[in-house]
Amino acid sequence: MERLPQTFLKISTGVTTVPVMADEKAELTIWSPSDKEAIETWWEEKIAEWNEANPDIQVKREAIDRSDSYAYDNKIATAQTSNDLPDIFFVDGPQVSYYAANGITVPLDDYFTEEDKADFVDSAITQNTYDGKLYAIGATESSVAFYYNKDYLKECGVDVEDLDSRTVENPITWSEFAEIAEKCTTDEYVGAHIIMDHGEGLPYALEPMYLSAGKDYISEDGKEADGYVNSEEAVKTTSFLADLIAKGYANIEPIQDEFLNGACATMIGGSWDASLLEESAEFDWGVTYYPVNDDTKEAVSPCGDWSAAVSKDCENVDAAGQFLSWLMNTDNVASYAAAIAKPATRVSAYDTEAMADYKEGPRALFKEQLENTAVPRPRTPSYATFSSAYAEAMTNIFSDASSNEEVDEDYIQSELDTVAETFTEDYETYYAE
């Protein structure tokens, strides 16, 4: 009875699964989000290079528009229902567990040696591993840190030299962050910018605050959110963020590139923002380490980026594995990371000419965070549900703080309880044994 719809869908979409004979030419299709011109060019060159050297495994790529935070994942979900998944698709770090747990992707351990894996930063391998198996592999990582407009901060009397001198062992605390935000909030400026994308950006950029306060969103085994995302520590951390909004130190509706456009004094921003600021900022700016909790002083930073996975519908997994093994070699990882202006996942990539600018300055700081303080997002098959529930709750909490100009801890508790309930319901319904 349950097979009937799938049979219909297969017939209606014309999908059949014909095994590829050993002597036949394999054709692989890759889906990855469309990106800036440098990356699109990188893909064209690399695919042409591979196709020329491997006439028996031909590869083509489809760039998928990523119009909002969850649109690309929705495309994958829709493709899955109609059996239209490509051979290889890129997936955001925390979604690796979701796809792996649902049997949408296949393990890649056979195509990456232990020596290979040891060359990748720990955070990248951890994020892409589910149930002890490697399900995805990526060329780049990401990080988040505290950016500040030096010119404006000096005008406001903030000790910029002190910020410049901070190290990974001695980052600023969240109280210091709030003091700076307060000092720098005027009619023209808000003191701080928090990633406000109403989507995955929120759990991604804010998770280290919760970890530094002592509790992650979800238990380490990925099974429980109750007592974690709605814990006392989490409520306190969320209240701190809501207070920034209530006091008007951060905008609930920030303009595009608020920091770059000189509308805010500081920003909790991504490693990808550095290149944009280098190209376009008309003021002197600096970046220091992700702030830490005042009590624990534990340094934690976000990480994770898009990785390639092989779908269950791939008819020639070996060919896909070989291709990915080549695509993720040191030189390709280095040139991709340089083109997309993100830190590389392979340690050996940093020795190449392409990554020379990671020796000092903002990029060296992000690399240092990745090597020392990066913690991947929770690895749980219910991450997609958690992410959208958390983003919705935070949007509600910020809206409440903005409207009432004060923080209501009971409301925060109730919203975070809803996140925990939503996660638990999803996990219990589909994944609990």
Added chain:
Amino acid sequence: MANTKKLSGRKRDERITAYAFVAPAVILLIAFLVVPMIYTVYFSGFKYQIMRPDAMKFIGLENYQKLFSDKNFWIALKNTVYFTVLVVPFQCALALGLALLVSKKFRGVSIFRTMYFSPQLTSMVVISVLWTVLYNANPNTGLINSILTSLGMDPIKFLSDADTAMNSIIFMSAWQGAGYQMMIFLAGLQGIPKDQYEAASVDGANKFKQFLYITIPGLKGTIKYVIMITMIQAMKLFTQPYIMTQGGPKNSTKTLVYYIYTQGFQKGNFGYACSIAAVFFVIVVTMSMAMKKVTAATD
């Protein structure tokens, strides 16, 4: 006898021709409307995670039981009804007003007709992005708040305040949609014989009385049609909350179609999303039939 045979042969040919003409439409309707509807009802009886069709499990009416105790479903239904109840009269009145204005013959009237209709020619996604910027709470960015603050008023958090978000969406939706209904009203107005106005004028009826006793009765059929299509469109509200507010703040713009989307595609609860879709279908059909009955009673 031969003549009868000939006639029935012609009748048969006509019937075949008629079937041939309607066949493409019927096939497309079956493939893209009837079959998906049957599947929606079918899937609503299953625990079905979108990524795990192989693990589908029949659970009978459980999804429906869950739905009726799901506070988010009731919030979404309430928001959808609120939007429909406000936007339908507002948009229809605006459209009729515009139609009356541009039905006059004066120089440059076609420019006004084009202007009022032009939002219809633009994608709702583009319009939504544009209005998100117009509504921005920061006066340095949001044009409307920039005007308000220059007049000495406080800026309004149009989209980030739960009390104003839905009303803001209603206003922009009516602005976007009124042009289409205006064109329908315009066609209706042109169908009212001019001599009726001339006779009323001779009898001393002023413009308002002419509108009340000639225009409105003359447009009765058009008004019914416009209200019906606007209501059905309003019930399907999705793009504006998806682009402008993501259903927030505080669920104030979460509509039924948006809720179906988030349940089905963001959270992967495909079976549950299908049960909401099935109930939504029943609600829309019921409301349409009720509306048809109400308007029939006024004839």
